[in-house]
Amino acid sequence: MTKRLWIETVGCQMNVLDSELVVAALRRQGWELATGSGEADAVFYNTCSVRQHAEDKIYSALGRIRFEKEKRPDLVVGVLGCMAQKDQELIRKRAPWVDLVVGPGQLHQVPTLVEGVLAGGGPRLEVSLDRKGASRDAIARSFESYDPDRDPAMRPTPFQAFIRTQTGCDKFCAFCVVPHVRGPEQARAPETIVAEARKLVAEGCREITLIGQTVNSYKWSDGGRTTRLADLLALLDAVEGLDRIKFVTNYPRDMTDDLIAAVRDLPKVCQYLHVPAQHGSDVVLSRMKRGYTIGEYMEMLGRIRTALPEAAVTSDFIVGFCGETDAEFQTSLDLVKSADFKNSFIFKYSPRPGTKAYDRLPDDVPEDVKKERNRLLLDAQEEVSLAGNRRFIGTRHQVLVEGLSTRDERRAVDPGPDGIAQLTGRTMCDRIVVFDAPTRLVGRLVDIDILAAAAWSLAGVVADGLADAEPLDSLRLSGESAEPVELHDISLPISFAEAPRV
Ligand code: SAH
């Protein structure tokens, strides 16, 4: 009988891609997606360890699935991804009903492991080597890049896809667990990446987002030739049928002039650069071991603004990092007020075992202070974002239509193949735009005249009267304007079957 899988994903785009690939691999073995955990033969959690909060969510989900497992002992419960690598045996100590613990460098083993558990082989733990205590080569080999064949039906939308440029990270920022759980930085060959893009385009994909922890550190050397991100972008820009290329996340020190020039000169590359600053103070940046000063960050930002005056730049900030004083926090606030970021993702510092900050610096900023600083920084960013978005009113922008807006998703609107609904899409500079239009436009590039702006989204009408709907409803933006969550902290109970189809 066909087996059914339910998978829940938290964390970054890397996890969304990993889940897509795991599901695709199991589908090739005859598995189908379940419509809920209650009717699944296997329930997987693809996990994140970047902050404690993400881990807590998984432990409480594991608490809930325990009852299902008690009712149906054959149910396979799996913990995949970063928490599996970080906590290893601890997961089964806290939740002995878990059958599979599989780190991000071992995902290729999932199909065999599930079959083993179903055949009565007992629980399995498969993780990569720890970053301390073995040679770099041995550790790198133990993190296998997981890039099997794609399955277009398994993406949130068929016309957008992530492509991994590299796995892991070697920067070791003092607060960050990623280098520990995702292993050493290892690039994929440019030919492989381009071949994957071609295949995706042949399957109907129009936009690809290159993903790497520090995507702009990408470097591939082969027979005396070195390919960097700028070169890779040029190769991808030449792929016929592809409309848009994005890349995240950038590391400030690796934002070279050739990369900025590539974004300026290659027509398919989106004018959108996510380059996290993390903090506004040199002293804190040095405690964070980020490897640059605010002066250097501003110099880099200046080069972007000169070459790409239209580009949207976004950032991440951590508030309440070890020892952060009021005066130090003020520098982050000043940076947000002056840098004109399109938006910033703001996080309260969460100490992560295994990191330098955890070992050496006390987590001494009280929770309520962290909360207050988070709010202040978000409020400041909201003001900047709103002012930035208001500059768009009265302009025309090409939008890739992604699907129903969250408002209409909430209402479960089903207007039928030619019906009008509130749709959402993004400009080349990654701004979210909502507008009323026929759902058949999903997956297409459409010109939109912008008529209204909120902090995190714009609203408009299809240019040249393509849509015959009254646009007024789209202009009420208040309900749309939650804080930005699209880049990190994705929490996705995957039922891709419901994704909009072109
Ligand atoms: N380079 C990665 C970074 C992953 S972590 C990327 O692809 O974005 C994402 C963001 O989480 C970081 O930029 C940082 O702002 C935040 N972060 C990382 N570790 C954290 C911690 N211990 N506490 C709070 N926020 C953290």
Ligand code: F3S
């Ligand atoms: Fe983390 Fe710093 Fe790498 S934030 S992912 S260690 S660049």
